[in-house]
Structure formats: structure tokens, C-alpha cells
Amino acid sequence: MTRSGTGQDRVYQALRTRILEHELGPGSRISISGEAQRLGVSQTPVREALNRLEGDGLVVRVASRGYAVTPLIDREQLAELFELRLLLEPWAAGEAATARLRNPARLLRDELEVLERLRGTEQAVQAQRALSDQRFHEAIVDAAGNGFLTTAVDRLHAHVHVFRLHQIDAEGRETYREHAAIFAAVEACDPTAAEAAMRAHLHGAFARLSAPAGADGITPRAARSHLR
Structure with a gap:
């Protein structure tokens, strides 16, 4: 399996970087509308990026709250x-x-x-x-x-x-x-x-x-x- 970046990956890579650099700390809630505004995109690519990040194990879906950064494991x-x-x-x-x-x-x-x-x-x-x-x-x-x-x-x-x-x-x-x-x-x-x-x-x-x-x-x- 190869990993290559494309323009479609921009939002995903931006959010992933924010998580890895702790701009979004463990357990913190992620605002879809806020991230869309910050990145200058619609909410759709942000949702798609969060779905990918959930698959990576970097975010979790929280009932009635949307998404949050995966908590620190013990x-x-x-x-x-x-x-x-x-x-x-x-x-x-x-x-x-x-x-x-x-x-x-x-x-x-x-x-x-x-x-x-x-x-x-x-x-x-x-x-x-x-x-x-x-x-x-x-x-x-x-x-x-x-x-x-x-x-x-x-x-x-x-x-x-x-x-x-x-x-x-x-x-x-x-x-x-x-x-x-x-x-x-x-x-x-x-x-x-x-x-x-x-x-x-x-x-x-x-x-x-x-x-x-x-x-x-x-x-x-x-x-x-x-x-x-």
C-alpha cells in the first residue's frame, strides 16, 4: 500500500498535523464548523477528513457532540x-x-x-x-x-x-x-x-x-x- 498526498488530502493532512502537534489536545472536541471556517472550506471535506481520522484512530465520534481527539491511552x-x-x-x-x-x-x-x-x-x-x-x-x-x-x-x-x-x-x-x-x-x-x-x-x-x-x-x- 502506498501513501501519496493529493489536493483532496489537504484538509485531512491539516487536521492530522494539528492533532500530532497537540494544537488539538487529547480528548478535546473538534468543531466541524470552526475547522471549516479556519481552513476556508465547506463542512463536507471536514466531515470526510474526520471520518478518515476516525479510521486512523486519531479521533473518536462522541454521541451528541460530534468528534473529539482520541484520549490518551494509559x-x-x-x-x-x-x-x-x-x-x-x-x-x-x-x-x-x-x-x-x-x-x-x-x-x-x-x-x-x-x-x-x-x-x-x-x-x-x-x-x-x-x-x-x-x-x-x-x-x-x-x-x-x-x-x-x-x-x-x-x-x-x-x-x-x-x-x-x-x-x-x-x-x-x-x-x-x-x-x-x-x-x-x-x-x-x-x-x-x-x-x-x-x-x-x-x-x-x-x-x-x-x-x-x-x-x-x-x-x-x-x-x-x-x-x-
Whole structure:
């Protein structure tokens, strides 16, 4: 599955960015008329965008209130989410690390360069890091060539979005190091190394994302099975 932007996606991308950058915070109500006025469009494309964002897991429909940004998941739910990621994404990395024409090494290198250029800890910069991280993982999952996996991982990543601006790796250095290891394995067409690098990255990401929420000591079961 490919992801390409078109003019029709403008409203969707604008709302998604506002959510990822916390201009619309977790649990906040979204005014369809207000967003239509702000973006200079009718209410129809805003409704269509919200339908898409609901499918992404970024907004929820609230009875009699329209739409709201998805609330922050708790630390136990975060652990469960990473358990599933640990089952899916290392396999995807191994599949991507092949000599096939869709090997995503070039795309991964591009995102590493983006991450390296981003400096500072302000919220907008961290949001850009989050988007780069998302594109990095999307490239790997897309290269695995399984549409069901793509859909599943997209929804999992959506639930992590509110944690990304509150992790201890505020400047993205650890994320860069872990992404670089995944890139090196994919570029070398080494599936075993790619799986191991992705697993190490997910362990690190979970630790960074959960620590500020007071989840120290909580380890996903799938992660524990690989640490024995």
C-alpha cells in the first residue's frame, strides 16, 4: 500500500498535523464548523477528513457532540500496544531487508537525514520527529507487501501519537541511533539483523514513551519473551 498526498488530502493532512502537534489536545472536541471556517472550506471535506481520522484512530465520534481527539491511552494499554508491535514489526523489517526492488533503504536513508537535521526540543520540532518516525516505519511495513499488516500497524501507531511529545529522548538521539541500525541491516539485505534491530528499537521506544507516564518497570510480555 502506498501513501501519496493529493489536493483532496489537504484538509485531512491539516487536521492530522494539528492533532500530532497537540494544537488539538487529547480528548478535546473538534468543531466541524470552526475547522471549516479556519481552513476556508465547506463542512463536507471536514466531515470526510474526520471520518478518515476516525479510521486512523486519531479521533473518536462522541454521541451528541460530534468528534473529539482520541484520549490518551494509559500505561497498561501502551504495554499491550507494544506487545503487538513486537509481534508484527520485527517480521516486517525482516521482509523489507531483501534484495527485491521494493527494498526501502533509500526511503529510510531520507528519513534518517530528516531526523538528523531536526534540532531543539520545542513541541513543533518534536512533532516533526514524530512524523519522520512514522514515515520510517511506514516505509518498512509497506515494503513487507502485506496490506492487512499495513492497516494494522497504521492503527497501532496512531495510538502512540500523544506520547511522542513527552518522551525522555527529547532530541531524538536514541531514536536516530536505533533507526540507523535498522537502515544498515535493511540496506545490507540482512533479515536477521533487521529483525533484531527493529526489536531493539521497539524496546527502547517503549521505555522512552512509558517512563514519563510512570510506567517504569512495566515490560510488554512480548518484550520479556525476547529478554530471557
